[in-house]
Amino acid sequence: MKISLKYPRNLLTKPVLSNAILKTKININILQAKVADSVGEYTIEIDDKDAAKFVDAIRKEGVMAEELKDSINLEREKCIDCGACVSLCPVGALVMKNFEFGVEEEKCILCGRCINSCPFKALSIKKA
Numbered sequence: 001m002k003i004s005l006k007y008p009r010n011l012l013t014k015p016v017l018s019n020a021i022l023k024t025k026i027n028i029n030i031l032q033a034k035v036a037d038s039v040g041e042y043t044i045e046i047d048d049k050d051a052a053k054f055v056d057a058i059r060k061e062g063v064m065a066e067e068l069k070d071s072i073n074l075e076r077e078k079c080i081d082c083g084a085c086v087s088l089c090p091v092g093a094l095v096m097k098n099f100e101f102g103v104e105e106e107k108c109i110l111c112g113r114c115i116n117s118c119p120f121k122a123l124s125i126k127k128a
């Protein structure tokens with residue numbers, strides 16, 4: 001599952017993610033990391049069976065953690081298969097196959113880069 005982590009400013013210089021990994025001995029995959037204004041945000045991927053234990057450990061470090069349940073939505077009737085959005089996706093979730101555009105939702109990390117790139121507004125974030 002994918003989990004969003006938000007760090008308040010006072011934790012940005014502390015190794016809280018490493019601490020949680022060392023304490024739980026759970027492997028995670030970092031999909032996205034950014035620092036904007038005074039908040040740090042990570043998107044991580046973790047085995048479903050390990051998620052509750054890891055979330056508990058990272059929350060004890062003072063980090064906000066929430067499962068990412070939203071998803072990317074393609075309105076097929078608006079899309080003209082131009083491919084203009086494909087190269088913007090950092091994880092290869094947007095694909096062209098046989099001149100037809102498609103979304104591989106399981107890869108999407110909800111970074112939002114593709115949303116404003118479509119001139120026909122065919123892409124959006126669907127709230128869970």
Ligand code: SF4
Pocket residue numbers: 078079080081082083084085086101117118119120121122123
């Ligand atoms: S930019 Fe819009 S119209 Fe073009 S392939 Fe992407 S979703 Fe479809």
Ligand code: SF4
Pocket residue numbers: 072088089090091092093094107108109110111112113114115
């Ligand atoms: S929001 Fe769009 S650009 Fe970002 S990961 Fe998902 S499909 Fe790719």
